[in-house]
Amino acid sequence: MSFAVQRLRLSDDGPLSYTVVGDDGLPVDAVEDFLTYLAATGASPNTVQGYAYDLRDFFVWLEQVGLDPRC
Template sequence: MESFLAYLTAIERSPNTVKAYTHDLKDWWSYLDGRGLDWKLVDLEVVAAFVA
Protein backbone atom coordinates (compact mmCIF):
# COMPACT_ATOMS: atom_id res chain seq x y z
CA MET A 1 0.00 0.00 0.00
CA GLU A 2 2.77 2.43 0.91
CA SER A 3 4.53 1.95 -2.42
CA PHE A 4 1.30 2.71 -4.28
CA LEU A 5 0.80 5.90 -2.29
CA ALA A 6 4.43 6.87 -2.93
CA TYR A 7 3.82 6.25 -6.62
CA LEU A 8 0.81 8.59 -6.59
CA THR A 9 2.94 11.24 -4.95
CA ALA A 10 5.77 10.68 -7.45
CA ILE A 11 3.45 11.23 -10.40
CA GLU A 12 2.32 14.43 -8.73
CA ARG A 13 -1.22 13.53 -7.84
CA SER A 14 -2.98 16.05 -5.65
CA PRO A 15 -2.28 15.66 -1.92
CA ASN A 16 -6.06 15.41 -1.48
CA THR A 17 -6.15 12.48 -3.91
CA VAL A 18 -3.38 10.69 -2.04
CA LYS A 19 -5.17 11.36 1.25
CA ALA A 20 -8.43 9.97 -0.15
CA TYR A 21 -6.70 6.83 -1.42
CA THR A 22 -5.02 6.41 1.97
CA HIS A 23 -8.36 6.56 3.74
CA ASP A 24 -10.13 4.24 1.30
CA LEU A 25 -7.34 1.66 1.30
CA LYS A 26 -7.26 1.69 5.10
CA ASP A 27 -11.00 0.98 5.11
CA TRP A 28 -10.55 -1.80 2.53
CA TRP A 29 -7.81 -3.57 4.50
CA SER A 30 -9.79 -3.21 7.73
CA TYR A 31 -12.84 -4.67 6.02
CA LEU A 32 -10.89 -7.68 4.79
CA ASP A 33 -9.13 -8.17 8.12
CA GLY A 34 -12.38 -7.94 10.08
CA ARG A 35 -13.85 -10.75 8.00
CA GLY A 36 -10.71 -12.87 7.93
CA LEU A 37 -10.44 -12.59 4.14
CA ASP A 38 -7.27 -12.95 2.09
CA TRP A 39 -6.99 -10.15 -0.46
CA LYS A 40 -5.71 -12.63 -3.04
CA LEU A 41 -8.98 -14.57 -2.88
CA VAL A 42 -11.39 -11.64 -3.07
CA ASP A 43 -14.13 -11.93 -5.66
CA LEU A 44 -16.69 -9.53 -7.05
CA GLU A 45 -19.19 -10.42 -4.32
CA VAL A 46 -16.76 -9.31 -1.60
CA VAL A 47 -15.98 -6.06 -3.40
CA ALA A 48 -19.71 -5.38 -3.88
CA ALA A 49 -20.39 -5.96 -0.19
CA PHE A 50 -17.59 -3.56 0.73
CA VAL A 51 -18.86 -0.85 -1.59
CA ALA A 52 -22.42 -1.27 -0.32
Protein backbone atom coordinates in the same frame (compact mmCIF):
# COMPACT_ATOMS: atom_id res chain seq x y z
CA MET B 1 -4.71 -5.66 13.88
CA SER B 2 -5.80 -2.09 13.39
CA PHE B 3 -4.83 0.36 10.69
CA ALA B 4 -4.50 4.14 10.71
CA VAL B 5 -3.74 6.88 8.21
CA GLN B 6 -0.70 8.93 9.12
CA ARG B 7 0.17 12.32 7.68
CA LEU B 8 3.79 12.76 6.59
CA ARG B 9 5.98 15.73 5.78
CA LEU B 10 9.64 14.96 5.11
CA SER B 11 10.79 18.54 5.63
CA ASP B 12 9.28 21.81 6.88
CA ASP B 13 8.73 23.08 3.34
CA GLY B 14 8.26 19.68 1.67
CA PRO B 15 5.02 18.36 0.22
CA LEU B 16 2.42 16.77 2.44
CA SER B 17 1.81 13.05 1.98
CA TYR B 18 0.02 10.18 3.72
CA THR B 19 0.58 6.53 4.52
CA VAL B 20 -1.28 3.67 6.20
CA VAL B 21 0.31 2.11 9.27
CA GLY B 22 -0.55 -1.03 11.18
CA ASP B 23 -0.86 -1.26 14.95
CA ASP B 24 2.89 -1.92 15.03
CA GLY B 25 3.41 1.64 13.74
CA LEU B 26 5.03 0.45 10.52
CA PRO B 27 3.75 1.40 7.07
CA VAL B 28 1.89 -1.26 5.12
CA ASP B 29 4.39 -1.93 2.31
CA ALA B 30 1.99 -2.42 -0.61
CA VAL B 31 -0.02 0.67 0.33
CA GLU B 32 3.13 2.73 0.89
CA ASP B 33 4.43 1.78 -2.55
CA PHE B 34 1.17 2.77 -4.23
CA LEU B 35 0.81 6.07 -2.35
CA THR B 36 4.45 6.93 -3.12
CA TYR B 37 3.74 6.24 -6.78
CA LEU B 38 0.71 8.53 -6.71
CA ALA B 39 2.69 11.36 -5.16
CA ALA B 40 5.59 10.87 -7.59
CA THR B 41 3.29 11.10 -10.59
CA GLY B 42 1.95 14.45 -9.44
CA ALA B 43 -1.25 13.51 -7.62
CA SER B 44 -2.41 16.20 -5.23
CA PRO B 45 -2.06 15.62 -1.48
CA ASN B 46 -5.86 15.47 -1.28
CA THR B 47 -5.92 12.60 -3.78
CA VAL B 48 -3.21 10.72 -1.90
CA GLN B 49 -5.11 11.29 1.35
CA GLY B 50 -8.35 10.00 -0.18
CA TYR B 51 -6.67 6.83 -1.42
CA ALA B 52 -4.98 6.33 1.96
CA TYR B 53 -8.31 6.42 3.81
CA ASP B 54 -10.01 4.15 1.25
CA LEU B 55 -7.18 1.62 1.42
CA ARG B 56 -7.28 1.70 5.23
CA ASP B 57 -11.01 0.97 5.08
CA PHE B 58 -10.38 -1.88 2.63
CA PHE B 59 -7.78 -3.44 4.93
CA VAL B 60 -10.18 -3.16 7.88
CA TRP B 61 -12.87 -4.89 5.83
CA LEU B 62 -10.45 -7.68 4.84
CA GLU B 63 -9.82 -8.37 8.51
CA GLN B 64 -13.55 -8.32 9.28
CA VAL B 65 -14.18 -11.07 6.74
CA GLY B 66 -11.26 -13.11 8.06
CA LEU B 67 -8.65 -12.47 5.38
CA ASP B 68 -5.05 -11.47 6.11
CA PRO B 69 -4.45 -8.12 4.38
CA ARG B 70 -0.67 -8.44 4.56
CA CYS B 71 -0.44 -11.55 2.37
